[in-house]
Structures are given as C-alpha cells and as structure tokens.
Amino acid sequence: MSEPVFVRLDGVTRQWNGAGGVRDVSLEVPRGAFVAILGPSGCGKSTLLRLLAGLETPEAGRIEIDGREVTHLPPAQRGLSMVFQSYALFPHLNVRENILFGMKVRRVSRDAREAALARATKMTGLEGLERRKPAELSGGQRQRVALARAVVSGKPLCLMDEPLSNLDAKLRHSVRRDIKALQRQLGLTVIYVTHDQTEAMSLSDTIVLMRDGRTEQIGPPEALYHAPATPFVARFIGDPPMAVVDGAALGVAAHPVGIRIEAIERVPLNEADIEAEVVETEYLGARTQVLLHHPAAEGLALILPDRVPLPPGTRLGLRLPQEHRVRFAADPHRNHAPHPPLPGDRDGHVADPNPNTHPEDQA
Numbered sequence: 001m002s003e004p005v006f007v008r009l010d011g012v013t014r015q016w017n018g019a020g021g022v023r024d025v026s027l028e029v030p031r032g033a034f035v036a037i038l039g040p041s042g043c044g045k046s047t048l049l050r051l052l053a054g055l056e057t058p059e060a061g062r063i064e065i066d067g068r069e070v071t072h073l074p075p076a077q078r079g080l081s082m083v084f085q086s087y088a089l090f091p092h093l094n095v096r097e098n099i100l101f102g103m104k105v106r107r108v109s110r111d112a113r114e115a116a117l118a119r120a121t122k123m124t125g126l127e128g129l130e131r132r133k134p135a136e137l138s139g140g141q142r143q144r145v146a147l148a149r150a151v152v153s154g155k156p157l158c159l160m161d162e163p164l165s166n167l168d169a170k171l172r173h174s175v176r177r178d179i180k181a182l183q184r185q186l187g188l189t190v191i192y193v194t195h196d197q198t199e200a201m202s203l204s205d206t207i208v209l210m211r212d213g214r215t216e217q218i219g220p221p222e223a224l225y226h227a228p229a230t231p232f233v234a235r236f237i238g239d240p241p242m243a244v245v246d247g248a249a250l251g252v253a254a255h256p257v258g259i260r261i262e263a264i265e266r267v268p269l270n271e272a273d274i275e276a277e278v279v280e281t282e283y284l285g286a287r288t289q290v291l292l293h294h295p296a297a298e299g300l301a302l303i304l305p306d307r308v309p310l311p312p313g314t315r316l317g318l319r320l321p322q323e324h325r326v327r328f329a330a331d332p333h334r335n336h337a338p339h340p341p342l343p344g345d346r347d348g349h350v351a352d353p354n355p356n357t358h359p360e361d362q363a
C-alpha cells in the first residue's frame with residue numbers, strides 16, 4: 001500500500017519470568033492512522049504501549065518510529081506524547097502549567113501557547129480549573145489534563161492508554177469525538193488502548209485484538225466484525241457478540257461456525273437448521289431479542305420485529321443462512337482465517353504480520 005509505515009514493531013517480546021507481558025508482536029502502523037489495541041484485562045495492551053513509549057525495554061525484537069530504530073531510546077527521544085491510565089502530572093504545577101510545560105520547553109511563542117491552551121481546555125472541559133493543582137482535581141479531571149497536554153504537544157505520534165476510563169459516560173462520548181476530530185485535523189498517528197470494543201470500533205481504522213500477550217487478529221473494524229479469524233474474536237467483537245455453534249449440530253464438519261444474531265431467521269421446525277429453546281425474551285421497543293438455548297451453541301439469540309411474547313421453553317426452528325456463516329478452524333487456538341472472505345475488505349491499513357489472518361490466503 002502507498003501509506004508509508006510510521007510505527008513498526010518486529011517480533012517484540014517483553015515478559016516477566018516467561019509470563020505475562022507481550023510475546024512476539026509484529027505490527028505496522030501507517031502515518032496518520034488511528035489504531036486501537038483491544039483485548040481483555042491482562043492481555044498485554046499497556047505493556048505494548050509502554051514498549052512503544054520507551055517505558056519498558058523489549059527482551060527481543062525491534063521498534064521503529066518514523067524510519068528510525070528507537071528500541072533502546074528513552075521516551076523523550078521518541079517524538080511522542082502519551083496519555084496513560086496512571087496519568088503522570090507534575091504535582092507542583094497547576095493545570096495551566098502542566099498543559100503548557102512541553103510548549104515552554106520548546107520555546108513556542110506566547111500567543112500560540114495561549115491559543116493552544118484555550119482550545120485544549122475547552123475541548124476537555126477544563127475551563128475555570130487552570131489554576132488548580134493536580135491534588136485538587138478528581139481522577140477524571142486529571143486524566144483530562146493529561147489529554148489536553150498531549151493535544152498541545154504537537155508530537156506526531158500520540159499513545160493513549162484508556163484515556164477516557166475515569167470520565168462519566170456523557171463526557172466520554174464527547175471527548176471521544178473530539179479526539180477523533182483532532183486526530184484527523186492534525187494528521188496525528190494515534191495508538192489507543194482500550195478494553196471497550198465499542199470505543200475501538202467507533203474510533204479506529206484498524207483494530208489489533210490481543211489475547212494472552214499475542215495479537216489474535218489485526219484488521220479494520222468491519223473485518224473483525226464480519227470475518228473474525230477465531231471464535232475468540234467472534235465472542236469479543238459486537239454487542240451482542242456472534243453466536244458460535246458446533247458445526248456437528250448443523251450437520252457439517254466438527255468445527256465451530258459463527259453467525260451474527262441479526263442474520264439468524266426463525267422458520268418452521270421442519271425447515272430448521274437447528275432447534276433451540278427460548279430462555280427469555282427482552283422487549284426493546286422496536287424489536288424483541290430472544291435469548292436461546294442449544295447444547296452445542298453459545299450466545300444464540302434471535303431478533304424479531306415488534307413485541308413477540310414467547311414463553312421460556314418454547315421450541316423455535318432456526319435457519320442460519322450459509323452466506324452469513326463464518327467457518328472457524330477446528331483448533332480455536334490457531335489463527336486460521338474464516339470462510340468466506342469479507343467482500344470489499346479494506347486491506348493495507350496495517351500490514352498483518354501473520355498471513356494466516358488474511359482471509360484471501362485460505363481461498
């Protein structure tokens with residue numbers, strides 16, 4: 001692809017006594033991309049970001065930023081800003097001084113500093129708090145100071161580790177949009193750690209889904225949504241996630257089959273691919289979501305229009321249309337690609353170091 005690689009990780013490993021951390025992670029991020037590092041708690045997201053920042057040194061592998069090897073360089077020499085889970089503010093400086101610290105060091109003009117400060121405090125809702133010290137702020141306010149500081153830093157690469165975790169739902173939503181707008185406007189490359197798949201789906205061009213210190217799948221959000229490489233991805237992405245059914249229950253080979261619940265159809269029992277039992281129904285206004293039980297399926301549910309009262313225990317016939325099925329390899333721990341490949345897959349955003357996760361490769 002044409003976009004030049006801005007950040008490159010090659011076989012990066014950092015563990016503690018052979019456990020935790022990250023193992024053999026390779027990743028290429030083009031300039032100006034918004035990449036979300038997603039995964040459950042403890043999968044290695046923060047470790048990966050700390051390695052990029054220079055707060056952690058790899059045991060093996062190589063890190064490049066903007067064409068320069070930085071594997072062993074200290075954070076200050078990597079040309080990046082950070083907003084981390086544990087925000088590091090200067091305790092003796094007030095909000096204003098904390099935000100402007102980097103700019104003063106770089107001798108930016110007073111007018112430019114004031115303009116940047118006004119914009120950053122407005123975006124993060126910190127207006128009026130400029131004279132407070134960090135100790136006089138709530139956790140969410142401190143996090144916003146760190147965010148404002150990153151915004152005004154002018155560094156081309158911004159690393160964010162759960163930057164919105166201490167904000168309430170409303171503020172989270174508005175700051176999320178601001179981050180995205182700013183990233184586009186300034187052409188920033190952002191690497192953004194989150195365990196919230198909605199956040200990852202809505203913000204990023206590319207999602208890196210991690211599991212146990214390794215990358216499970218790398219691709220655009222719609223590829224992870226429609227063509228998850230493994231049942232793990234299928235269960236992690238989407239709300240509700242994909243239903244995963246043992247192929248044997250569908251009369252196909254004994255490998256797991258994934259399907260989005262919106263694709264599942266209710267049909268008469270004699271036309272059904274499988275029969276399932278109603279567990280409960282949730283009326284959601286425009287539709288009813290029916291939770292279903294089948295001994296060989298996980299996350300099975302059905303969406304019906306309007307209000308459909310179905311007593312628990314009712315047996316329903318289900319059709320799982322072939323064109324919506326995702327076939328996984330029998331071994332869920334291997335990164336095999338699903339069938340069929342996703343049409344119109346926007347490839348090339350982040351080159352995938354593991355060819356097995358490219359759907360084309362299995363065609």
Ligand SMILES: Nc1ncnc2c1ncn2[C@@H]1O[C@H](COP(=O)(O)OP(=O)(O)OP(=O)(O)O)[C@@H](O)[C@H]1O
Pocket residue numbers: 016019020021022039040041042043044045046047048195
């Ligand atoms: N300094 C350390 N010493 C020992 N183990 C560590 C250290 N730092 C991280 N780990 C381990 O490495 C694994 C990954 O940790 P990491 O902080 O990267 O997870 P995470 O994905 O950011 O999780 P969370 O979503 O909870 O923040 C965990 O099992 C953690 O216990």
Ligand SMILES: [Mg+2]
Pocket residue numbers: 045046047085161
């Ligand atoms: Mg973390």
